[in-house]
Amino acid sequence: MKYYKYSIIIPSYNRADEIKELLQSLAGLEFPLERFEIIIADDGSTDNTPQIVEQARHQYPFDLKYFTQSNQGPGAARNLGMQKAEGDFFIFVDSDVTVPATWLANIDKALHQEKADAFGGPDTYRKDFPALLKAINYSMTSFLTTGGLRGKKGKKLAKFYPRSFNMGLSRELWQKIGGFSSLRHGQDIEFSNRIINSGARVIFVHDAPVYHKRRTSLRRFFKQVFNWGVARVNLYKMDRRMLELVHVLPAIATLIVILIALLAVFWQPAKVVFLAGLALGALLLLISMIDAVFMYKELKPALYLPVVIPFQIFGYGLGFIYNFIRRVLLKKGAKVGFQKNYYK
Incomplete structure (x- = not known):
């Protein structure tokens, strides 16, 4: 050998x-x-x-x-x-x-x-990580969140990169x-x-x-996932095979939430749908929190998830929407997202 x-x-x-x-x-x-x-x-x-x-x-x-x-x-x-x-x-x-x-x-x-x-x-956590980093790790790797869409060998939701x-x-x-x-x-x-x-x-x-x-703060984490949303559109422009349906789902969810929230201001049926969506989101967050407690054998990381998971989904979704409008609809040049003070 x-x-x-x-x-x-x-x-x-x-x-x-x-x-x-x-x-x-x-x-x-x-x-x-x-x-x-x-x-x-x-x-x-x-x-x-x-x-x-x-x-x-x-x-x-x-x-x-x-x-x-x-x-x-x-x-x-x-x-x-x-x-x-x-x-x-x-x-x-x-x-x-x-x-x-x-x-x-x-x-x-x-x-x-x-x-x-x-x-x-794979990437994972150490037991001595702070609670916020454990919550971010959960959101990035759990199959219950978009972390489960990153792709691994044997899973069919997304190609493994x-x-x-x-x-x-x-x-x-x-x-x-x-x-x-x-x-x-x-x-x-x-x-x-x-x-x-x-x-x-x-x-x-x-x-x-x-x-x-x-990332060691919510602000840095938001910048990171926003940039990933931006990057996915740039990758799509280079090779369409690098964009799969699962990569678009956070952007679709973000658009739906924004649209229903705006309609709910003056249209009662939209308000009912919005409240039902909030209830469903709360249920999914609760399931994730319970899962995180079993995973980490402690409560504190789970308490961050109601903030961390929306940051991940909507941060990525906003970055994707922003760059899709620029590059695909308006046909402008490549954009990198947050760059100045990215690591601060």
């Missing part, structure tokens, strides 16, 4: 604290040191990321490399990492994740057993399809679409999760 050497590529921009925590978790991997390298692809950080990396070099035994460039976006940073990588297989993780000790071993096992060219893995927080491909496949595009949002979907269209064997490694911290 051929043994792969893995290049774990981490794009970063002013995320020194996250990099420190991620490297600490990577130091705990139960995997031969000679079979992986870690590459920090810095996109022009102005914080103390170089110092954190240098400290880690002296603290941990793994092969750690650091490369930097002027600020060009995460896709360009990942491309820099691949250009500098020495591995047979490239693995991407975001700076806001940590990994369990068996993460890389499980990826290696699955790739060899299934003779795969590329993979994607590996995501850049936990995905990888072989060096040979990279040489065939090229690197990430210049898209600011949705670039991992576009990259995965090219992987799939190449005929590569793509697998979902269910037992190789990463612990994903995501």
Whole structure:
């Protein structure tokens, strides 16, 4: 059996604290040191990321490399990492994740057993995450919410696209399809679409999760999902196969709610429908809250869901509607959504 050497590529921009925590978790991997390298692809950080990396070099035994460039976006940073990588297989993780000790071993096992060219893995939570992050994790991953529409192997609601927080491909496949595009949002979907269209064997490694911290405030979370709605229309304009019915449902729901709410002001039947819709929404939220309590074995994350779930659905829906009007109806150029102070 051929043994792969893995290049774990981490794009970063002013995320020194996250990099420190991620490297600490990577130091705990139960995997031969000679079979992986870690590459920090810095996109022009102005914080103390170089110092954190240098400290880690002296603290941990793994092969750690650091490369930097002027600020060009995460896709360009990942491309820099691949250009500098020495591995047979490239693995991407975001700076806001940590990994369990068996993460890389499980990826290696699955790739060899299934003779795969590329993979994607799930994201989940750590028990020490704050209640808000657990609520966001629930909304993003639960099948009861739109998180269940993101697509996994074996589920038919949406095509499975590996995501850049936990995905990888072989060096040979990279040489065939090229690197990430210049898209600011949705670039991992576009990259995965090219992987799939190449005929590569793509697998979902269910037992190789990463612990994903995501956004740390409701404001950041809203910006993130709004941008995803915007990005989905941009992806549709690039290749119509990247838009499925499930991707449009939050926008349809948003439009229906807005329309009925406006009609309810002066039309009694619409008011009845609106109140019935509120009751149904409340019931679904209650079911989600109960499910979250069983999932987390605590109450506090569930108490955030009446805010987090509407933020996700309507944030994404508004972003999709906004960019659909611009790009499809008005035929204007691409739009990236929230960009200024995106990470603040």
